[in-house]
Amino acid sequence: MPFIPHTENDTRAMLAACGVNSIEDLFDEIPPELRADALNGIPAGRDELAVSRLLHARAAQNAQPLCFAGAGAYEHHIPAAVWEITTRGEYYSAYTPYQAEASQGTLQLLYEFQTMVAELTAMEVANASLYDGATALAEAVLMAVRANRKSKARRIFMPRTVHPRYRDVVAAIVRHQGITLELLDYDSAGGHIAPASLPTEPADITALIIPQPNFFGALEDTDALTDWAHAHGALVIGVVNPTAMAVIAPPGEWGTAGADIVCGEGQPLGIPLASGGPYFGFMCCKQKIVRQMPGRIIGATVDLEGKRGYVLTLQAREQHIRRSKATSNICTNQGLMTIAATIYMTLMGPAGLERVARQCHANTRALVQRLSEIDGVEILFDRPAFHETVLCLPRPTAEVLAGLSERGIFGGFDLSADYPELDNTLLVCATETKSAEDLDAYTDALREVLG
Amino acid sequence: MPFIPHTENDTRAMLAACGVNSIEDLFDEIPPELRADALNGIPAGRDELAVSRLLHARAAQNAQPLCFAGAGAYEHHIPAAVWEITTRGEYYSAYTPYQAEASQGTLQLLYEFQTMVAELTAMEVANASLYDGATALAEAVLMAVRANRKSKARRIFMPRTVHPRYRDVVAAIVRHQGITLELLDYDSAGGHIAPASLPTEPADITALIIPQPNFFGALEDTDALTDWAHAHGALVIGVVNPTAMAVIAPPGEWGTAGADIVCGEGQPLGIPLASGGPYFGFMCCKQKIVRQMPGRIIGATVDLEGKRGYVLTLQAREQHIRRSKATSNICTNQGLMTIAATIYMTLMGPAGLERVARQCHANTRALVQRLSEIDGVEILFDRPAFHETVLCLPRPTAEVLAGLSERGIFGGFDLSADYPELDNTLLVCATETKSAEDLDAYTDALREVLG
């Protein structure tokens, strides 16, 4: 019985105190006919040594090609200090900070996190995390419906330049709320939402979603889109990449009034790729609609002696108080990930994060430049991009990716399943982790595969 | 300038406070003709990302064959908790606990360490570590010379069954103290020191060293050797493997009176192989000669209010107080390693350590059994062994090891350089980390190499 401390003497004394003869007696309220048989489908227990062998073998079965895929998950360098501190037992093994006085470490850190996220996005306030970028967008849609009291239509404009998986998740989560998700098509030259393509006199719209950069890596015309939405009574929901925020205009400054709700995937801020999770979603908003925000929010207050301290606040929005009327059913969020992200942002600072963003941009540009010199390889869209770009290939993408994979290269994301009109295209990304030799290695491999 | 926090403003203000114009001015006491040129032989600085890439590549250049070598360094499973706790900043980045009140964590832990080591060896007291097993033996020899006041000869009996590298280190360190190291040969049948081979009326001997198990993995007749030494006025220095101590008679119980000084290599207690270090040496002795012991010693005491606490004690033995008359020049020891070892011993407990020891013994026996079924492979010595055994091979050992290496197996330690009389022999070890399939893999590979 690993992890159970009881000696035989303990068990005996404890049973006596309970007034029973055996542990089995303690289960006597369970109807006997329901009692389960042995769990034969589960293997016998193993010690840490044996499990360690198995897991090392499994980890080795995962290939680790040189990765040029982004598409929502980005390989960034994570300073060693981030996880050495994050996994300290006091952070790792604590619960949600319900007892504030015994959780000032986590609480102060989350207050710092909220500040940093608000700073990155230039928004007024932030919450303490949601599950991931996709669910954060779904929650943003629900929040927009609550917050935009003037709009009755529950109608959301969702561009096709939003991450396809995010669109799936939004659809799955808001399905039962009588919300209409209206897809906006992108400009085939720019790969972005052309403001001119938007209806000039639209019916009631609740909110417009603006991704920045968008799924193709292209930069949307955020000022024009924001002003258009506000002019038509719609709220603006920004979905942004946090690394890009170091160099790209933040949603709080889009257009005349700025975005109303902002969310995104926090993974680029110090979270390992790890086959997709755990990551974390972040969410910000204008202070005036903060009572519509889902999730935990930390606030500063004072103690009995007037000393500053931090607590979970605005709990009246939450399921444990408001129950069926809560802003969301979320309870457990992604606490530990936000701890890592806070330490990451601190270690990078504004200058460091900007340098990372610039290097990502420069690397991707350099890569795309080299690749597009190969016969038949072309850059698809002409909008400015941050750190991803769509390439057209002279051969089916799946074939090309398989060929690259044999050469130890994960060449990017095949768009054809999500955008049937974009067959033979590939979304590539080169973060700051890629050296000039890496870019050459990709270029050489692609030339070989195509040649 | 990584790791230097100064902003330009800081530097300016600080220079002003110092009354100088530039940092250079602060070096004006160094004679100008001595000033160095730029450090051109050192590469330009790199950020953590670049260094991380390089080190990952270097780590990958180390082959990681299945390891059946022991010879003083043993692959054991290390519970994950050991290093996750040991590397906590509060342990990792603290200094020697000179300010006891601000170091109770380290101090209490070392007091626990001393207790555990004393328990393992059944000795009265232990110190807080020496550099490694080899230097601990050298210090034990010096200590014996100090402690055995009756002996004038400064003559140490050192069996050839002591680890050859330990003998080298002892020779290098005690060379200038007028000490004679007399080698004792081993019994060619048993691979141990036959008590009957010892002189019956020897001249003045200061101490006898007894390794248990010895370098060949064989168990010495510790009772007879101890009694013989004591009968002739010599102290007994035990050099023991701490894993073996879980099942083999501990030096405190050897013969009638027990060993006087005990030392050994602590690596098997939770320290990774890591190309040979850092490990740690441990040392114990009878309480009556504790004032002759080298190294840090922790003692319990009370504070102003009578509360229990821990301090560095018996400092009057040490170099920082006694200077040229100190018991040793040691200052920095292997603190962090003893923290890991203490956590390891705690996680294993007496039952766990015994199970490890038994599995090592059983695995090595099973391996040797299988290998010796191969034509031409034989077990060399007939003494009982703990977890290492010498095999005779039908071909030169270097050749065989090279063949095994091609098959991903590190087959053991070639004895021929250290024991010219033992050519074509191999010292093998299979710890608890080896599965039945691993033993088969070795057996099959050896059969192939020899076949």
Place this chain on the structure above:
Amino acid sequence: MSNEPLIFEHSRPGRVNRAQSAHLGGELNGIPESLRRKHPPRLPEVSELDAVRHYTRLSQKNFSIDTHFYPLGSCTMKYNPRACNTLASLPGFLGQHPLSAARDSQGILACLWDLQEMLKEVTGMCAVSLTPMAGAQGEFAGVAMIRAYHDARGDAARTEILVPDAAHGTNPATATMCGYTVREIPTDDQGDVDVAALKAVVGPHTAGIMLTNPSTLGVFERRIHEIAGIVHEAGGLLYYDGANLNAILGKVKPGDMGFDVIHINLHKTFSTPHGGGGPGSGPVGVSERLHPFMPIPVVGRDDNNAFRWLDEHDLPQSIGRLSAHMGNTGILLRAYIYALMLGREGMVRIADYATLNANYLMACLRDAGFDMALPERRATHEFILTLKRQAKEPGVTAMDFAKRLLDYGFHAPTTYFPLIIPECLLIEPTETESKETLDAFVEAMVTIQAEAEKDVETLKGAPYSLPVRRLDDVKAARELDLRWQAEA
């Protein structure tokens, strides 16, 4: 403990941690000025040492399993084995991109497949999807499947979800998110669902019922079979909130109790870390009839027995995706490692000793004079103590007891939940705590009771020995201060 300023207060303009970025940079060629950021975000400007020291010091202000007994009811705060973290952090796992081809991902897929199989076995369900990212998302998946099931049958009349009044807040909140009206079922004085009341409300408008068993009252719902019959007969489905699975692992399977769908809080029963509020993981298990609706992706096998992701092509009736990838993979991995170490015997032992610890602690506290909310019932893995009597005389509340416990080095139990028990402490010791720790907790409770009798102010002022004294929640909510602001 000395005060630790905000990281922003450590910040100095121009201070840079050059080890992380000195050699990076590049031009923003191609990005027009209009799209660029004008002012850098005011992230802290500190050295690496400042950062390490600040966050190390902050960490020491937390209670946690690794430092304190933490008997927080409903939360299952058990030991989080360090091996789970170490092994899940192997570079081969951490480095893998979520969109990697299946051929490059057989290692992680094999782990997830194995975990799916294990969870099927312990829950008695016929299939499992690992994707939900916490209990509440598992609940969402479950209720959404119930809805998809009714919808697929064209049964549009079912608009209500039944929820006991003792239920966790996520249950009613989830039902609402799935577009249902919530109907509360009262609890009887023995802590069981009031079956008469249930019968009165169940009907053709009933989509289903959400239950935990053992319930949040810390007792086993004895008439579960009858309840299942009533709901099923009315055409509703049963949802099992698996947050309390620790109590019954290997003892009774939700599938056998008649549940159609279940979520499991891996961060409770399977001991993945709570991380100061997450990440969790809430896999769902389903019966045959809900199988087609499972959230994707799920791990399957192809003809060559290689693992692959099943998606909308394999499960066209799926309720869809609940995360951009496969949920909290790293947490799933930790749960898998834990399950491997426990094995089939270890799992049953968890229920045994979690139950023994709870019943022992309850017996000791009762003997020490405290009142239990349900004195005639067995505790399961947790139980409820009520301080209703003490709130009257001498006038100390559950909150006062909770805060004073902190001074004695114990994290407080859950307070004021479930809502239907006045002045309650929901106490869950878990199986990983020793008898000595439980005894010490009883001793502290007795001491606090004595303090309360002597002078209530002692408790009202608690805690005294923590980094802060009792904090003002009301002020926090009224005068919102949700972030640091740079001085103007």
Place this chain on the structure above:
Amino acid sequence: MSNEPLIFEHSRPGRVNRAQSAHLGGELNGIPESLRRKHPPRLPEVSELDAVRHYTRLSQKNFSIDTHFYPLGSCTMKYNPRACNTLASLPGFLGQHPLSAARDSQGILACLWDLQEMLKEVTGMCAVSLTPMAGAQGEFAGVAMIRAYHDARGDAARTEILVPDAAHGTNPATATMCGYTVREIPTDDQGDVDVAALKAVVGPHTAGIMLTNPSTLGVFERRIHEIAGIVHEAGGLLYYDGANLNAILGKVKPGDMGFDVIHINLHKTFSTPHGGGGPGSGPVGVSERLHPFMPIPVVGRDDNNAFRWLDEHDLPQSIGRLSAHMGNTGILLRAYIYALMLGREGMVRIADYATLNANYLMACLRDAGFDMALPERRATHEFILTLKRQAKEPGVTAMDFAKRLLDYGFHAPTTYFPLIIPECLLIEPTETESKETLDAFVEAMVTIQAEAEKDVETLKGAPYSLPVRRLDDVKAARELDLRWQAEA
């Protein structure tokens, strides 16, 4: 902070952490009873949670760089970059057996080779051996080489090693271990070696002199060239104790000052962790004439440029081996990683800012009214404050100041070393601390001075806020209690 019992007090007979050993075991076939252990060692019997909680809680009772300013003179307590630990702990490094064949070890050998080359460059020596495991062992290696050199020349008359009276205790202790008689050289009132006194004792019996420069008095030995000349002329050699190298990295090289041999404390200048007392690492650098005597092993290259170990066959006059393998490899690796991050510019900056911090702190403390031991000298990376005046009136000692500093959240500077300065604090801030931290330290010193003037008892009673009040060292040494004993 609550008391934490000894781990043995947590222990209960029969308690087993089964996760670590449940499936291991075997018979002791072939081992006769007489050689077996009769009673198991009384190691603690606790659960894994007990162990994790105990050692986590204990850790919080330490001051450390990661939590506190730690200006311990002579010890160079600078930030230990976490990357050094993380990268040195890659499985490819940790898993390697020390006796692995060179062909299987090219990765680690390449790192060690590079480090040897870098250390040659910063010290100005012609070869480096990495094997010594701490400063004191480096000293041993150095003095042993000096002896080997004289012996090789048949010069047996040289029986004395000269050591300044301000030297670190390891210097005279080392000389003794090498069989030499120690002769102390006085220091003049400016903190320099008394050259006249040196001249008086130097001669044909002089084997060599051990010096640090900057000295342990925190000042640069200005007449080093003259001293080197005097000793060399007499046929002696110069040993450089590199513990203070942080002050002069890239500014001046020991080789250029005339030293024949040097050790470097990597755990100081190269920021490897002190670990509560080690492990350290003390590589030695040598001039051409000591090259043949270097301790083995050393990393070399074979004809194909592959790395390999050089041993007694390559260096037959070597003083031999100082450890069973290659010293503290993992520490060498950390130093190497640190050096890579710093690079050539970073190294010089260390000396720049370590020196700036020390001089700034000295200036502030002087302005605040404290007395410096050598007021006319520049500080190097450290400096000495003397409380001789305060010891007289109002009667508080350096120890009192030190203990009171702990209450203010600062680790105390080194006290009572060097021995020749009364009531001294040797203060070394290091380059990784910020101006704000130094300012806060000055503020604390000023506050303590004011407290002392008001009531000396305030200081005599310090510390007040730590896990224990001031501890009784005398009792510890008189009534030896060096281990826990099971009750009879």
